[in-house]
Amino acid sequence: MAKASVKTRFVCNACGGVTPQWAGQCPDCGQWNTLEEQLEAPATAKGRGSTRVAGQYAGDSGVKRLAEVPRDQEARFPTRIAELDRVLGGGLVAGGVVLLGGDPGIGKSTLLLEAVARVAQRQGALYVTGEESLRQVGMRAERLGVMDADLRLLAETRVEAIIELAAREKPDVLVVDSIQTIHSEELGSAPGGVAQVRESAAQLVQFAKRTGTVLFLVGHVTKEGQLAGPRVLEHMVDTVLYFESDSGSRYRLLRAVKNRFGAANELGVFAMQDTGLKEVKNPSAIFLSRHEQPVPGSAILVTREGTRPLLLELQALVAESPLSNPRRLAVGLDGNRLGMLLAVLQRHAGVSTYGEDVFVNVVGGVRIAETASDLPALLAVSSSLRDRPIPQDWVIFGEVGLAGEIRPVPNGPDRLAEAARHGFTKALVPSKNAPARGQAPEGMEVLGVERLDAALAMLREHGD
Numbered sequence: 001m002a003k004a005s006v007k008t009r010f011v012c013n014a015c016g017g018v019t020p021q022w023a024g025q026c027p028d029c030g031q032w033n034t035l036e037e038q039l040e041a042p043a044t045a046k047g048r049g050s051t052r053v054a055g056q057y058a059g060d061s062g063v064k065r066l067a068e069v070p071r072d073q074e075a076r077f078p079t080r081i082a083e084l085d086r087v088l089g090g091g092l093v094a095g096g097v098v099l100l101g102g103d104p105g106i107g108k109s110t111l112l113l114e115a116v117a118r119v120a121q122r123q124g125a126l127y128v129t130g131e132e133s134l135r136q137v138g139m140r141a142e143r144l145g146v147m148d149a150d151l152r153l154l155a156e157t158r159v160e161a162i163i164e165l166a167a168r169e170k171p172d173v174l175v176v177d178s179i180q181t182i183h184s185e186e187l188g189s190a191p192g193g194v195a196q197v198r199e200s201a202a203q204l205v206q207f208a209k210r211t212g213t214v215l216f217l218v219g220h221v222t223k224e225g226q227l228a229g230p231r232v233l234e235h236m237v238d239t240v241l242y243f244e245s246d247s248g249s250r251y252r253l254l255r256a257v258k259n260r261f262g263a264a265n266e267l268g269v270f271a272m273q274d275t276g277l278k279e280v281k282n283p284s285a286i287f288l289s290r291h292e293q294p295v296p297g298s299a300i301l302v303t304r305e306g307t308r309p310l311l312l313e314l315q316a317l318v319a320e321s322p323l324s325n326p327r328r329l330a331v332g333l334d335g336n337r338l339g340m341l342l343a344v345l346q347r348h349a350g351v352s353t354y355g356e357d358v359f360v361n362v363v364g365g366v367r368i369a370e371t372a373s374d375l376p377a378l379l380a381v382s383s384s385l386r387d388r389p390i391p392q393d394w395v396i397f398g399e400v401g402l403a404g405e406i407r408p409v410p411n412g413p414d415r416l417a418e419a420a421r422h423g424f425t426k427a428l429v430p431s432k433n434a435p436a437r438g439q440a441p442e443g444m445e446v447l448g449v450e451r452l453d454a455a456l457a458m459l460r461e462h463g464d
Contacts, residue, residue: 008187008195010035037187037195074261077123077172079115083270083279086308087241087254089262092119092173094212096261097205099179099234101219102243107252107270108218110140111277112175116216117146119173126171130157130181144276157191159184159200163207171213176204178218179233197233205236234258246365251286252277253366256306265369266306284311284422287364291392297384300395300424301376302415303368309411309418311395313363314373316380321357332362333373341400345378348404349453353385372409374400375428375455382456390459391426395419398430404452408432420444426462428455 010022012035017028025032076091085091088098102108109132116125129137134155141147152169156162159182166174176182182200183191190196201217208215217237234240240258245251254268269283280286288300288311297316302309314332321327330338338360346352360377362368375398383390390396397415399407409415412433419427420441427446434440434448447462449455 008037008039011038012036037189037193039186039195039199076261077119080118081111081115081279082281083254083268084111084115086306087256087259087262087266087268088239089256089259089266092214093238093261094172094214095209096239097208097215097217097237098239098241099217099219099237100241100243101221103221103245106243106245107272107277108243109177110144111254111270112177112216112218113137113140114144114146114276116173116175117141117144117149117151120149120151123172124152124170125173125175126152126154126166126169127175127177128154128156128162129177130155131178143274157181157183159203163203166207166213167211170211173214173216174204174208175216176218177216178220179204180220201233201236244365244367249365251280251364263306267308267310283308284418287312287366288422289313289363294389294392296387296389297380299376299380299383299390300419301373301397302395302419303366303370303372303397304409304411304415305366309414310366311418311422312366312368314376314380315361315363316377316384317359318353318356318381318385319359321355323357326353326355327357327359329358330360332365332367333360333377334369337374338377340402341374341378342381344400344402344404344452345381348451349378349382349456351382351385351456353381356385370409371399371407372397372415374398375406375430375452378452379428379455379459388460391462393423393425394428394459395424395426396428398428398433398449398455400452406430406449406451406455416441416444416446428459 010019012026012029012031015026015029017026019027019035022035026034074093076093078085078091100108100112113127116127119125134153137153154165179197179201180192183196184199184203187195187199204215238260239256242255242257244253244255250272252270252272254270256264256266258264269280270277271280299314300311301314302311328335328339342353342358358381376396378400379390379396397409399409401407408430412429413435416427420443425444427444429446429448431448431450434446440446447458449458
């Protein structure tokens with residue numbers, strides 16, 4: 001049977017201009033290297049886009065009143081890897097599409113192979129590899145100890161063949177490793193290009209939604225830390241997960257950047273071992289140094305990642321600068337916010353770091369996006385500057401405003417309970433986060449403060 005002709009066009013990603021052939025410069029806006037190959041939309045409504053509502057999801061077609069929409073929760077089934085299930089929001093959802101990104105060698109394939117091998121004990125699973133041979137996948141499975149799993153493997157890079165075979169196998173879970181190696185025969189560009197990644201992902205997502213198959217897509221990460229390929233890829237999927245790790249560290253952090261079926265910014269912690277990735281049941285313990293003696297510049301805070309309170313150590317180092325423009329370096333925190341907080345420290349607490357280099361680091365490679373780290377960061381800076389350590393049994397959290405006020409942060413009781421569970425006996429928190437008399441965690445004294453200068457004074461008073 002003769003193959004139907006497919007027309008392509010080139011669209012400028014800067015101005016949206018369309019041209020029938022590729023050129024180095026867009027003829028409409030004049031930008032260079034912005035033309036991307038795309039398939040022309042079908043002229044009839046019977047094209048591929050109309051199949052999205054077929055099969056299991058056919059009930060979603062047509063206009064409905066809001067009151068008529070089913071309100072029952074999506075049925076989930078677990079992967080039996082607790083940290084992965086936590087990040088996914090409780091497990092896998094039929095028809096859900098998950099995009100997993102991370103640096104090369106960080107453990108993406110290892111985690112997914114172990115996860116789908118466990119799923120295959122109860123449901124059908126198909127693992128498609130475009131980067132490795134089946135022998136390589138088998139060697140990894142033997143190292144992970146999952147050779148006895150009823151997992152089906154496929155080495156293929158053509159998306160049409162993958163969908164055809166998956167339609168015959170009817171797996172409950174489909175893994176494609178990786179999306180950058182998959183190509184469509186309808187496009188003439190090389191695999192990994194913007195057009196190929198977009199078109200291949202679109203066809204796979206469409207198949208998952210039509211059949212109710214859980215789809216995992218593995219994506220590479222660029223030097224800038226973003227998923228390689230078009231940003232639209234993140235909008236096409238239901239969940240986006242990123243693997244994070246410091247160079248040389250054996251710990252891996254799995255973070256949910258987007259999740260339509262659960263909380264975003266949820267965090268899962270794994271440790272890389274010879275037998276694969278192992279869950280870290282108590283992640284707070286691995287991020288606390290527990291120095292033998294109190295050291296200046298170290299403060300313990302309680303942050304919140306998704307639904308999990310997490311104890312972290314924040315370290316600060318203040319040293320005389322040989323430069324006319326002292327350095328301000330933050331690892332794990334927003335550097336611009338650090339500069340703002342140092343100005344607040346000088347203006348409202350009388351602690352000046354003028355002429356000093358200030359370095360702040362969150363131990364363990366965790367990145368903190370919330371403002372609960374403001375108060376512990378400033379107290380750690382003051383501790384390092386004055387060479388007076390913060391007591392080891394203290395935990396601190398709170399947001400600092402430009403007027404020097406200490407603002408409350410969400411989920412204060414959960415943070416205090418987590419700190420008490422790890423043996424901390426005193427907590428310095430915003431006054432509005434301090435529990436009522438008799439409601440503090442057992443064995444913990446909670447000190448509430450309203451101003452930054454009062455927090456420094458209270459630390460000096462109780463710390464001595």
